[in-house]
Amino acid sequence: MFKNRLAGLLALAACGAASVFSFAPLYLGVLMPLSLAGWLWGVGRAPSVRAAMLAGYAWGLGYFVANVYWVYISLHTFGGMPGWMAAGCTLLFGAYLALFPALAAGLGRRLPCPEPLRLPLLLPTLFCASEWLRGTLFTGFPWAETGTSQIPSWPLAGYAPIVGSMGVGWLLLLGVGIVLARWRDPRRWAGVAALWLAGWGLLQVEWTTPVGKPVSVSLAQSNIAQDMKWNSAHYLDNLRVNLQQARQARGELVVLPETAIPAFLTDVPDWYLDTLRSAVGERALVLGVPLQGKGADEYYNGAMVLTDPRQPVYKKQHLVPFGEFVPVPWLFGWMYRFLDMPLSGFSRGAFKQPPFVIGPTRLAANICYEDVFATDILQALPEATMLVNFSNLAWFDGSWAAEQQLQMSQARALETGRYMLRSTNTGATAIVDHRGRVQARLPQRQRAVLEGQAVNRTGLTPYGRWHNTPILLTWLLSLLALVWTGIRCERRQSSFN
Structure with a gap:
């Protein structure tokens, strides 16, 4: 029995x-869908609440360790942790994230619900609610949301401009649950096929409107190794790379990646900044740079239009736990001290910040993994006509982390109906159109400047207008209706007995 379990x-x-x-x-x-079928089947067939939670946890542990394995690279290769300790921390992180599908599994078996609706409706709704909780609790970590896997070209992606990637995940789970509940019933398969076919039709809809002529853009990928980026011995070399790439760029809008200048802006010589401005002439140069605040301990991971000092600076507001700030310092402070990360302890910028105004373009900035958070990106609408992401994923070189984040940028572009420009240190530097499709990109770990065009767009998708409110209300009302109906069924059954 134990071996079988x-x-x-x-x-x-x-x-x-x-x-x-x-x-x-x-x-x-x-x-x-096949992976989610495993979760639904394992939880649905479990003989008890405890067994259901264990099944949900086992699935979640495999899911998250596989999808965030690159944490090991940052801790061991670049953070200097011993292999066993880095592996343990990565496993511990996956173990924490696995608690969310386990919680959904336990509630899915404990809550009263009509049995015919438990597998096709209750469990999918609780699973997606747990994904929302994972993306919200303790600043959130919505990496590898199930709905993102369908973006940009699988049929259910067509629903992203309406209900966002979370809603796409719910529709995906509903379809799997409906089929699993009665897989021999051809009407179930037909219903799911109709859902997917409608999604494919929605992929053809233009939710936003192009404005003006295309803008030529130059996106720099500096490809500076992580162990050199903050090394003072390579400081001048890093500045030369920025200057070379600015001179090489041909676009009206030139973008350099996150912390392209590895020092506070106030510590950079004026002659160098003037030389950078001269390199692009009358064109716009936007770059990532650390910004000093008013106090000695106040500094930001920022971005600015270097060629126009009248523009407001952007200050990153969604900071990376353990990378840019320490949650629960008394418990996890040792990890920060061990890693000795440069410029740790960033301050948080405002939740809503105005976009850069560059000619007809209203360019909304986001830095690093801020593009993973759909609600953060939506704050720039409707003013923004284009989005730009500044990233440095050299911490995870050799992994799929950069490619996974690119897909999440594609989800944000599709949800908002806006182009997303990505300028990164080592990849993935790309131009993503308003349908979430990659129009052009650079290979990872290659120093180059990506030249291309982007289009300003205005208007709001349904998701851009209503955010997550409709899907959250749908989940809440569904759960309330299922539980209320389940309670009535239990009372009716007990009265007969």
Whole structure:
């Protein structure tokens, strides 16, 4: 019995881990329904609440360890942690994230609900609610949302401009649950096919409107190794790379990546900044740079239009836990001190900040993994006509992290109906159009400047207008209706007995 149970849990963990292939760089979105079927089946067939939570946890552990394995690279290769300690921290992180699908599994078996609706409706809704909680609690970590696996070209992606990637994930789970509940019923398959076909039709809809002529853009990828980026011995070399790439750029809008200048702007010589401005002439130069605040301990991961000092600076507001600030310092402070990360302890910028005004372009900035948070990006609407992401993922070189983040940028572009420009240190530097499709990109770990065109767009998608409110209300009302109906069924059954 024990061996059979262990084998079942290992199979669920493997099923969760297989989901990594549904995301970028492979984009095999068809694998996600199969992976989710494993969670639904394992939880739905569990003989008790405890067994359901264990099944949900095993699946989640495989899912998250596979999708965030690159944490090991940052801790061991660049952070200097011993291999065993870095592996333990990565496993611990995955173990924490796995609590969310386990919580959904436990509630899915404990809450009263009509049994015919438990698998096709209650469990999918609770799973997606747990994803929302994961993306919100303790500043949130919505990496590898199930709905993102369908973006940009799988049929359910057509619903992203209406209900966002979270809503896409819910529709995906509903379809899987409906089929699993009665897989022999051809009407169930027909209903799911109609759902997917409608999504494909929605992919053809233009939700926003182009404005003016295309803007030529130059996106720099400096490809500076992480161990050189903050090394004072290479400081001048890093500045030369920026200058060379600015001179090489031909676009009306030139973008350099996150912390392109590895020093506070106030510490950079004026002659160098003037030389950078001269390199682009009358064109606009936007770059990432650390910004000093009013106090000695106040500094920001920022971005600015270097060629126009009248423009407001952008200050990153969604900071990376353990990378840019320490949650619960008394418990995790040792990790920060061990890693000795440069410019740790950033301050947080305002939640809503105005876009850069560059001619007809209203360019909304986001830095690093801020493009993972849909609600953060939506704050720039409707003013923004284009989005830009500044990133440095050299911390995870050799992994799929950069490709996964590119796919999340694609999701934000599709949800908002806006172009997303990405200028990164080592990749993935790309131009993503308003449908979430990559129009042009550079290979990773290559020093180059990506030349292309982007289009300003105005108007709001339904998701841009209403955010997550409709889908959250739908989940809440569904859960209330299911629980209320379940309670009535239980009372009716007990009265008969």
